[in-house]
Amino acid sequence: MFQRFAQICAAGAVLAAATTAGAETKVPFALDWKFEGPSAAYFAAVDNGHFGEAGLDVEISAGQGSLDAIPKVATGAFPMGFADINSLIKFLDQNPGAPVIAVMMVYDKPPFAIVGRKSQGVMAPKDLEGRVLGAPPPDGAWAQFPAFASANDLDVDAITVEPVGFPTREPMLAEGKVDAVTGFSFSSYLNLVRLGVPEDDISTILMADHGLALYGNAIIANTEFAAANPELVTGFLGAVAKGWADVIADPAAGAAMVQDRNPAADVALEQRRLQLAIDANVATDYALENGMGGIDAARMETALAQLAENYEFQTTPDMSLYFTDAYLPDAAMRMLK
Structure with a gap:
């Protein structure tokens, strides 16, 4: 049909x-x-x-x-x-x-990324263990997270995943309610800048640079x-x-x-x-x-x-x-x- x-x-x-x-x-x-x-x-x-x-x-x-x-x-x-x-x-x-x-x-290279705060200890994939990751359920970057976790040998049980909405994703990171978020690299980064997060405190972990061939x-x-x-x-x-x-x-x-x-x-x-x-x-x-x-x-x-x-x-x-x-x-x- x-x-x-x-x-x-x-x-x-x-x-x-x-x-x-x-x-x-x-x-x-x-x-x-x-x-x-x-x-x-x-x-x-x-x-x-x-x-x-x-x-x-x-x-x-x-x-x-x-x-x-x-x-x-x-x-x-x-x-x-x-x-x-x-x-x-x-x-x-x-x-x-x-x-x-x-x-x-x-x-x-797709813009799928983990965007975190250096001041909250997130600078590399392994840093997600023991921390809170904000992820909108329909997010394209979140959809790739299982393969990203596998490629980087992450202990997913050690990562607390907090479902968030698209409008609240970056504000929650800016307020320190989560330590990192999934998103598009160029969008999440600039949204954080607009919210007043210092640029030298923002870490962008592009999935394509960390094991994903997508x-x-x-x-x-x-x-x-x-x-x-x-x-x-x-x-x-x-x-x-x-x-x-x-x-x-x-x-x-x-x-x-x-x-x-x-x-x-x-x-x-x-x-x-x-x-x-x-x-x-x-x-x-x-x-x-x-x-x-x-x-x-x-x-x-x-x-x-x-x-x-x-x-x-x-x-x-x-x-x-x-x-x-x-x-x-x-x-x-x-x-x-």
């Missing part, structure tokens, strides 16, 4: 794109979150003409998480989107044949739409890479583009959020050497095995169901610097 509904919706998306008046093809793009610093690359692709050069008229919509963005693309309501590949893998395991796949890796957020596409419009998808991905190169070269301009769409945004804060995402998640050694967008097959196999420590697969994991590089432009078109 889901597959048939998705195919009908995807066909509608293809038809809508094909019948757009004028030279540019309309392509709605679903973000996973609200307009913040890391969104700047997509705004740069619009404002600096990269999408236009590819013959695309891209309308960017904010979202409410990867679990919001993935169904939008799977049903064809949006032909392209941005979402966590680990959430996509689970979605496809639970909805076999759903027409959605990752086509370009953006966060070569990938992060990727550009996702409706497979029916992509099959019918391969050159369009490749042009879209090339424009995204150029947008990221732009904001890496000039993060201040990127933050200003965010504020243009979100007037309530603190432009200095969003520039810092963007820079944190660039440094930790996007411009990794692998991406700088190979161009952004691709994956290492051996690493992905390890990532799937680690994901199986956090999630019980209903079917045998198959990397080809979750990611394809078939639409990526040449590496030279994806270089970040």
